[in-house]
Amino acid sequence: MSRVDQLRFIIDDIDKNIVRLFEKRMETAEKIAQYKLENNLGILNTSREEEVIESALNELYNKDYRDELEEFIKKLMEISRRVQQKRILGMGKKRIKIGFQGVEGSFGHQAAIEYFDKDAEFMEYMSFEDVFKGLLNGETDYGVLPIENSSTGSISSVYDLIGEYGFYIVGEKCLRIKQNLIGVKGASIKDIKEIYSHTQGFEQSSSFLKKHQEWKLIPYHNTAYSAKTVALSNDFTKAAIASEKAARLYNLDIIEKDINDNEHNYTRFVIISRKALEYIDTSKISVMFSIKHRAGELYKVLEGFHLNNVNMLKIESRPIKNRPWEYMFYIDFEGSLNDIDIVKSIEKIKNSSTYFKLLGNYTADKNAS
Ligand SMILES: C=C(O[C@@H]1C=C(C(=O)O)C=C[C@H]1O)C(=O)O
The missing domain is CATH 3.30.70.260 (ACT domain)
Structure with a gap:
């Protein structure tokens, strides 16, 4: 090993120790951040920083390094303040709340999950207008609403509500929609008498439904809610038109897969907010x-x-x-x-x-x- 390699070996070992101490120092600073947050104290404490510098300089054997050590400690404290700031912001940051129409497993819920961070809180609303009301009264920060389907066209009630409530569109999410006929476990197509779905589910599957004119169509608030209702009824004669995910979630069987008229069936959702971004x-x-x-x-x-x-x-x-x-x-x-x-x-x-x-x-x- 050459002399320089030997010295670098020593430096590597010193750095390992520094890293361990650095981690420890930052973790301790974060604990102090927690205390500061709870006691409403600011992050910067100049007199404490002066003390820290002074005691560090007192520890120094080789006084030639005074300036360098001072610079190093100052930088270290600057970093530690930044870490504290991040921590406080993180703790203070409330989870954003997103409203969608329907229940878990609905296409609106899926669009919301795909658009927003998974850590957000997703809130279920019965009707499109309820999503607007939730946003208006501050229950949510954003709303996710279907505005257009590539096969059936615009969802006019959502256009009207946007006009009426005066909110802003801050994003969009386009979702591939596959509709399925789903029923209670063990049910077959011959058992069915009644179908539950959102009107969009019926419209998007109109060719399939034309072949079964004997079925009674019952429009419901939402596709996933229809699936949930069928599951609760535990009735072989009832089926729903909804997503595969809803079938899985409510423990139902898929009786017929992909029943939408058009293979390329997309729904565009808009993300609405009280403020423009x-x-x-x-x-x-x-x-x-x-x-x-x-x-x-x-x-x-x-x-x-x-x-x-x-x-x-x-x-x-x-x-x-x-x-x-x-x-x-x-x-x-x-x-x-x-x-x-x-x-x-x-x-x-x-x-x-x-x-x-x-x-x-x-x-x-x-x-x-
Ligand atoms: C860690 C603290 O927060 C800040 C950072 C310091 C440090 O890194 O040593 C010292 C004082 C504060 O400006 C503290 O208040 O002790």
Whole structure:
């Protein structure tokens, strides 16, 4: 072993000890952070830091290293303050709460889990409007709602609720939907008399259901809730249209798999919030507006997209309550508010509309266009 190798061997051993001591020191600092949080104390304590430096310098045999040691200890305390800060923020951070319609095993629940951190708290709501109410009264931080299915089209009630409640769209999640006919363990297709599902489940499986006109269709709040109801009934004559996950969760049999009419069956969910978020990495914009009931008004708006080379993704119109034959338009288009052409297109819509609201600028799900 060369001399330098020998010395490096010694350094490696010293570093191992330093790492062990470093870990110990940081863990102790975290315990102090806990105490500070409980006693409402600030992290920085200058007089204590001065003491720490002084006693460290007193420990030093080789006084030539005074400045270096001081620098080292100062840096160490800076790191320890950062660790404490992280710890306090982590402890203070409340779990975010997400509202969805239905029960565990519903597609809304799945979209919520896939979009948000698993540590979030997921809250079940009976109806779409209940999800909005939960957000309005502060029970939740975000709501997850289906807005469009690739086979059956827009979920108009959710559009209306977005208009009514005035929340923002801060994200989207596109989910592949596979519907299944599920029944109690041991039930066969011949036993069935009644089917429970959300109307979307029926609509998405309409060709399959046409072959069984004798079945009574009972619309329910949610596909997973239908599965749960069938499980509780323990009745061979009842079946549900729901996900494979719901079948597993409620201990039911899959009588017929993948009964949706279209193989490529997707539902797009929007993530709604009381506040708009900062526009970072955004690629899709949603707006809502109404226009004068006059020839060429919608054309003027759409011209703005063409002139500024903006790709429109979807347009939806919904009747305005109490104003017969007048409509609210909802448009989704590609872009970010950091882009000047996009801002110009939006200005054009604003100038041509009687009412305008920017619903959100968010990151598009790659499966949504
Ligand atoms: C660890 C503490 O928090 C901070 C960090 C210090 C350190 O790393 O030694 C000292 C004082 C505080 O500014 C403490 O208060 O003791």
